[in-house]
Amino acid sequence: MQEFYERTNEICFLCTCNTDRTSVDCSNRGLTDLPTGIDAKVTKLNISSNDISTFPENIFKLNNLISLDISNNQLKELSENALQNLTSLEILNLSKNRFESWLSLNPNEVLKTATNLKILDLSGNKFNSMANLANQELLISPSLETLILDNCEIDSIHGRSPLSGLNNINVLKMNHNPLLRIQNLISPTLRSLYISNCQLSYINHNELSYLPSLVYLKISHNYRLQLPSSANFLFSSSLRYLDISYCNIFKPNLFGFPNLRKVIINHNMIRYLRSNEFINNTKLEYLDLSNNNIGSFKSDTFRGLTMIRYLDLSWNEIAQIPEDSLLEMPSLTQIKLARNYLNRVGHIKSTSLSVLDLSSCEISIIGKDSLEGFPSLVDLDLSHNLLSHIPDSISSNTLKYLNLNYNRLSSVSNYTFFMLPRLSGLSVIGNRFTNIWSRTFFDSNPYLDRLELSDNMWRCDCTDNNMFDFYEYITLEPNKKDESYNLICNSPVTFIGQTWLEACYFVWNPGERVGNADNLIWFIIVMIVGLSLCIILINTIRRSMNRRLAAMQTERERQVEEARDRLRQLRIRAEQEALCNTPDPRDLIAPPSYDEALSMPKLNVSCQSLNETGTGKTKRRRGRRKTKSSGDLLEETDRNGDVPVLDDIELAETTYDKNKRRRRRNRRYGSHEIAELDQSPGARRRRMSEYNTEDDSVIEVEAELERPLRPRIRRFSDENQPRESDF
Known part of the structure; x- marks a missing residue:
């Protein structure tokens, strides 16, 4: 089962299937054989327009097939068993x-x-002919009803009848073949025969007698075909429909078809109609003789057409219609006489005629009593003629639709339509009316509900009350007779091309003009106020945006300044930390021990001689420097925390007056340089030696050594090594 569904899905993927998959269309798929996977329940199969050259052998499995289309392929032959097991097949297309x-x-x-x-x-x-096959039947099928042989290049039918083996044939189509004659078509069941667009030139007068059931015969577009003369006319008692249009017929010659219902003989060469031309066609209901060369006919030409309802004589050369010629057709309801040469509507009579078409006939005169001969006339078409006047009181108690389009009419009066009480539709499009009509013209036409007045040369006088009154009559409900946009002014110059309503609106509605002026003023005021509000709103938005931008700019500048301050503070802090953390260069050299310091020799030269190592320029530059006062020196020493130096200086000044001048600092050094020299280890040792040699005051030295020192943060020093501050 799964394999079956897979095959079915595959065929529906390749071809087109309906919902229940009973119809498969595989046309235009480039197939060379019947595709696999087609279910046996398929009833309609289309494999046309492919490249199949051999009739599919496995098609016999489709025993439910009703329609098979294998047209437009490459088949050249069929085997005897090609349709085996296709007992349900009804339609086979091998075209x-x-x-x-x-x-x-x-x-x-x-x-x-x-x-x-x-x-x-x-x-x-390409069968070329329909001939017997060595005394065999052309086709044998007890069930075949329709045989289509169009475009088969058949040029002759001879020998045994090709239809003798088709016992149930009803329709035979042989259109578009180069067939010259119809011969040996014998079939008791054939009902419809199509032989159009062939080359028939002659049909034997007894040829249709072998088709006793023939009902429909179409042999149109055979440009050389002529019917036999009255002496040897065609005969068929069963024929109902005959189409011999576009042939070369000079005379109808329908005497041999007593049961005809519809005949089409248009586009032929018929020049005139004889008396009693259709005397034997008493059952004829539809006769089309249009597009011939008929110039005249007799009053008794249509005698015997007691059941005819439609007669078409348009596009001929008829110049005059006998007065009583239509009375021979008591059932005639519609006649077309358009495109003839009738210059006037005479006293034509017909008791049953309801539709009369006299358009494009060059009619210029209508008699006052010309419609009295049509007691049943409902629709009269007089368009595309040369009428310039309609007589007053033209009379018809049954006329409903009157078409006067594209004539030369220029005026009507109160009595023009007075005697047309049943008139419900009037059309005068494309005429020459200039003066506006009055609604009083239609006081006697209560059923008028369609009035077409467009494409005329109306002169619009808006001050004329009649124009406004007539406009309301033809446009207002409930009986609206015309659309207002179809009423166009042609004069005066200021109104050309405008509708009646556009041209006269303010004249017919004077209050609207004042209202419109007031509305215009109010509109201008509203526009000015609205524009002012828009400008104010725009300026407000602009100011708000400017303030917002200024605030944003100020905030941005403040943030930048704060960032700069933070960076400045961070830089100062970094400099201070770097200054505090910088190691003292004197700590990089380990100080001498106490014993070493006592054993060290004294300096023969004072520390001041160290300053003399520089160049003369340096000495002069240093001499120019401004030295600090003793107060500044004291403040600086206090700031640096070296209080023992100040005490040493005071002790030296009080105890040793002789060496006071010698210990005076050279003025060429600055205060900071003096402080550095006083704090150097050499200066301390000298002071200590001086104290020891003159006063032998060990107690003061010990006090000096025991004096607490300011702790200092020193980096890059060894904690285990002794420092000068430890002494």
């Missing part, structure tokens, strides 16, 4: 293949198995 001979079809055997075949289409092949 547009490459069959060139009837023998390639096996015509005596191939259709026997298709017991329900109804339609066989073989058009578009």
